[in-house]
Amino acid sequence: MHLVRYRYVGxxxxxxxxxxxxxxxxxxxxxxxxxxxxxxxxxxxxxxxDPRRQARPRSLAEQRATWLNEAAAVLGGAEAVASMxxxxxxxxxxxxxxxxxxxxxxxxxxxxxxxxxxRSTWQIWHVxxxxxxQIRNIDMPSEHxxxxxxxxxxxxxxxxxxxxxxxxxxxxxLDALQRTDGSSVYTVAGAALYTSQRILDAEARxxxxxxxxxxxxxxxxxxxxxxxxMAANGTALDAGQAALVRQMCTSGARVQLAIAPAGAGxxxxxxxxxxxWTQDGGQVLGLAPSAxxxxxxxxxxxxxxxxxxxxxxxxxxxxxxxxxxxxxxxTLVIIDEAGMADTLSLDTAVxxxxxxxxxxxxxxxxxxxxxxxxxxxxxxxxxxxxxxHLTELHRFTNPAEAAASLALREGExxxxxxxxxxxxxxxxxxxxxxxxxxxxxxxxxxxGLDPIMLAPTRDLVADLNRRARARRLGSAKVGREVRLADGxxxxxxxxxxxxxxxxxxxxxxxxxxxxxxxxxVTHVSREGALTVRHNRSHxxxxxxxxxxxxxxxxxxxxxxxxxxxxxxxxxxxxxTGQESRQQLYTCSPAxxxxxxxxxxxxxxxxxxx
Numbered sequence: 001m002h003l004v005r006y007r008y009v010g011x012x013x014x015x016x017x018x019x020x021x022x023x024x025x026x027x028x029x030x031x032x033x034x035x036x037x038x039x040x041x042x043x044x045x046x047x048x049x050d051p052r053r054q055a056r057p058r059s060l061a062e063q064r065a066t067w068l069n070e071a072a073a074v075l076g077g078a079e080a081v082a083s084m085x086x087x088x089x090x091x092x093x094x095x096x097x098x099x100x101x102x103x104x105x106x107x108x109x110x111x112x113x114x115x116x117x118x119r120s121t122w123q124i125w126h127v128x129x130x131x132x133x134q135i136r137n138i139d140m141p142s143e144h145x146x147x148x149x150x151x152x153x154x155x156x157x158x159x160x161x162x163x164x165x166x167x168x169x170x171x172x173x174l175d176a177l178q179r180t181d182g183s184s185v186y187t188v189a190g191a192a193l194y195t196s197q198r199i200l201d202a203e204a205r206x207x208x209x210x211x212x213x214x215x216x217x218x219x220x221x222x223x224x225x226x227x228x229x230m231a232a233n234g235t236a237l238d239a240g241q242a243a244l245v246r247q248m249c250t251s252g253a254r255v256q257l258a259i260a261p262a263g264a265g266x267x268x269x270x271x272x273x274x275x276x277w278t279q280d281g282g283q284v285l286g287l288a289p290s291a292x293x294x295x296x297x298x299x300x301x302x303x304x305x306x307x308x309x310x311x312x313x314x315x316x317x318x319x320x321x322x323x324x325x326x327x328x329x330x331t332l333v334i335i336d337e338a339g340m341a342d343t344l345s346l347d348t349a350v351x352x353x354x355x356x357x358x359x360x361x362x363x364x365x366x367x368x369x370x371x372x373x374x375x376x377x378x379x380x381x382x383x384x385x386x387x388x389h390l391t392e393l394h395r396f397t398n399p400a401e402a403a404a405s406l407a408l409r410e411g412e413x414x415x416x417x418x419x420x421x422x423x424x425x426x427x428x429x430x431x432x433x434x435x436x437x438x439x440x441x442x443x444x445x446x447x448g449l450d451p452i453m454l455a456p457t458r459d460l461v462a463d464l465n466r467r468a469r470a471r472r473l474g475s476a477k478v479g480r481e482v483r484l485a486d487g488x489x490x491x492x493x494x495x496x497x498x499x500x501x502x503x504x505x506x507x508x509x510x511x512x513x514x515x516x517x518x519x520x521v522t523h524v525s526r527e528g529a530l531t532v533r534h535n536r537s538h539x540x541x542x543x544x545x546x547x548x549x550x551x552x553x554x555x556x557x558x559x560x561x562x563x564x565x566x567x568x569x570x571x572x573x574x575x576t577g578q579e580s581r582q583q584l585y586t587c588s589p590a591x592x593x594x595x596x597x598x599x600x601x602x603x604x605x606x607x608x609x
Contacts, residue, residue, distance in 0.1 A: 076527050076545035099148070107134060108155035112196060115156075120203075120343045120377070121164065121193045127156050161194035202347035203377045209350055210255040210385045215359035216329055218249035218280045226276035230268075241269040244388045248361055249276050254354050257338070257362045257378060257387040261409055263402075264390035266363060270334065271300050273361070278302045282330040285323060285358075287311060287349060289340040291501045291514035292566075297336045298510070307501070308335070308345050315352060329357035339364035343377055365409075411581045433574055434460070438467050440572040441556070450535055452518075452568035453557035456579055461557045462486065464574070468556035469494060480524040482545075486553030494521045496532065497555035497566070502547065507539035513547075516566045518555040536567055 058066075071081045111130050115122050131152045135145065157163075173184045183189070223246055227237060237245065244258055260266035274284045286305035288294040298305040304323045314320050327333065333353045338346065346362075353360050364378065381387065393402035400418065408415035419425045426436045437453050441464075444451035453468075455461045465488055472493065481489040490496055498517045505513040519532035528545035530552075543552065558566060560573070560583045575584065 073526060076549075104151060104155060108152050108160060110134070111152060112156050112160045116196055116199060116344060117342055120199050121195050122161075123193060124153065124157060124190050127161075127194075128153050131156070157194055161196055162200065164193040164195060199343055202343050203380060206255070206343075206347055206350060206377050207380050207384050209354055209360075210253070210257065210381045212254035212354075213252050215252050215254040216282065216332070217252040218276050218282070220246075220250060222280040223249045223276045226272055226279060229275065230272050235268055235271070237268060237272055238265065238392050240390050240392050241265050241272070244269050244390060245272045245276060247388050248273055249280075253359065255350060255360045255362065255381075257381045257385075258390070259365065259378075259382070259387050260363060260390040261365050261393065261406065263393045263405065265392070266390060267296070267300075269390065270297070270336075270363070273332075273334070274300050274303050277332045282332055283326070283328075284332045284334065285327065286334045286336060288336045289342075289345075290337070290516065291512075292516040293337045293340070295511065295514065297334070303334070308341055308349055309501075311352070312345050312348055315348065324352075327353055327356045327358050331356075331358040333358050333360045334363060335360060336363050338362035339378055346377070408581075409585050430576070434463065437572045437574045438464060438471075441468065442471060444570045444572075449569040450518075451570040451572065452555070452563070452566065454560050454563050454571060454573040455557060456560055456574070456576055456583065458559060460574060461559055461562075462488070464557035465554035469554060480526070482524050482528045482530060482548055484548060484552045484554065485550050488554045490521055490530070490552075490554060491524060492521050495519070495535070495555040496521060496530070496552050497558060497562075498543070498547075498552055499562075500547070500551035502551075505541055505543065505547070507534065507537065507541050511537070511539070513541060513543070516562075518566065518568070 068078070068081060071084075072078050075081055075084060111127065111134055115126060115130055119126065128149065131149050134152075135148060138145065138148075140148075173186075177185050179185060179189065227242055227245065230237060248256060248258065258266075260269070277284050284303045286294065286297040286300070286303045287308050288297055288305065289308050291307050294305045294307050297303065306321075306323065310321070311324055314324055331353070333349075335341065335346070335349065341349075350360050362378070362381075378387075391406075393405060404415045404418040407418070416425070426433065428436065437455075441451045441453050453461075453464045455464060465486070469488065469490075473491075479491050481491045484490050484496065485499070496519050498513050498519065499515050501512070501514050503512045507513070518535045520535060521530055522533050522540065523531035525531075525545075528548055530543045530548050531540060532543060533540045560579070563571075
């Protein structure tokens with residue numbers, strides 16, 4: 001990180017990069033006898049002890065070689081040591097920046113852009129948190145930092161955001177009923193919602209595109225043949241799936257939305273859709289917000305898939321891959337897990353595809369955990385133009401389980417009654433519920449299953465991961481360990497989870513390391529690199545030391561939001577009572593165990609007094 005000097009309100013402050021302590025060597029070189037824990041005993045007169053047991057004095061070159069090896073083991077190799085030394089001896093030149101009106105405007109625009117990428121609506125707390133992140137490395141008096149934060153927050157909210165406020169009631173509060181900022185004591189402080197004109201424009205374009213009916217359509221005969229072929233191969237579609245496929249193929253809609261609850265047979269319906277479209281001479285491209293979702297979509301034959309982020313990056317850099325450049329009037333673009341995409345990325349992808357004559361199909365579940373960035377655009381499309389729906393669940397052999405899952409999805413209290421009556425919910429204090437979730441995980445693991453624990457906070461996840469690893473190790477001797485990005489250690493046999501997509505780390509020509517993948521460690525190198533085996537595909541890959549330090553964590557437990565795209569045999573969720581309905585639905589049997597129809601899910605709930 002560059003060292004940047006700021007002048008703000010007449011005070012010189014500087015942005016500090018990573019601290020690097022560089023000491024000066026004083027005295028003669030004979031004092032440099034620091035070793036790896038051993039004393040260096042001189043042979044000069046007056047020394048005591050048996051001369052035969054005295055250590056041989058080492059030359060400076062020998063000591064430097066020892067220090068280099070130790071540094072390489074800590075930093076991850078000789079190249080890392082050389083880079084650190086180069087940075088220490090030749091640091092980047094300091095630059096001076098004046099915190100003036102222009103700087104404030106540029107920083108406020110950047111804060112808004114970062115906020116827009118993660119959510120479609122925000123409150124003052126979101127903007128304040130991002131502002132503090134932007135200036136946290138500035139070394140200035142606290143009163144000046146506070147003033148700068150307030151200035152930037154006001155700049156973002158007052159000049160660059162659109163307030164989403166209810167119509168005024170034209171009632172003036174008495175002075176005694178007003179806060180110091182003039183707001184009424186009957187309103188919740190800081191609860192006002194904001195968005196941006198860019199978000200509103202993107203939502204309007206998406207809704208308008210969904211109303212166009214001049215796209216390509218598949219011949220009805222081709223659809224019938226595809227459905228018959230599916231049935232002949234042992235995968236007959238139910239009435240709802242068949243209707244969805246027919247509508248998506250023959251409607252001629254430029255943009256069409258399908259709402260599919262977890263377990264409703266979306267994958268089977270998409271397979272039939274791809275088959276019908278390609279047999280009629282078209283091409284199908286699949287996009288998804290995450291690499292894990294794109295990998296699932298890629299399991300369908302006849303479809304090329306990638307991530308939305310890859311398309312957006314390619315458009316921004318003017319470097320379109322072949323699959324994007326080939327999009328044309330006969331192309332069908334399926335955007336899976338559309339509710340997980342942020343509004344701006346979704347709009348960019350749709351406008352690009354529609355602009356080249358393609359048709360787009362948005363598929364997702366608007367009641368599962370949605371990206372905050374997706375906002376209500378799916379609901380806007382449903383309200384304005386309608387949406388296709390899959391309502392029959394195929395994941396359960398017990399109809400009552402299916403009905404309970406749908407009831408939970410819609411927020412009906414009867415769903416909780418069902419899970420309570422069937423022993424699926426266990427109530428207690430935090431310590432008791434944590435133990436319940438952990439022991440359920442232990443039971444499943446002993447049965448040869450691949451279980452995972454979900455918790456609402458990072459602290460609870462860290463605690464569950466530590467317990468799980470301690471249980472796995474028991475009294476066994478631990479081999480070489482490496483520190484992961486979540487602060488936990490891992491050794492051979494541990495389950496870890498990767499948190500960053502990296503196309504350079506390939507398991508095969510078409511598969512790479514993705515966010516949400518779970519692995520078992522098979523080897524730990526001296527440099528801190530890990531050789532890992534994928535828990536599903538069983539393919540192996542070597543994770544470099546820097547990736548391990550920055551983008552991995554233990555994979556026995558994860559947050560509810562982090563579970564999106566994670567595959568496991570069973571799930572045991574820990575709830576505190578503060579979760580939303582969408583989070584509870586993610587912990588349900590339908591959404592929580594996406595890979596097996598016979599898997600068990602349970603939730604342990606902490607009582608809040």
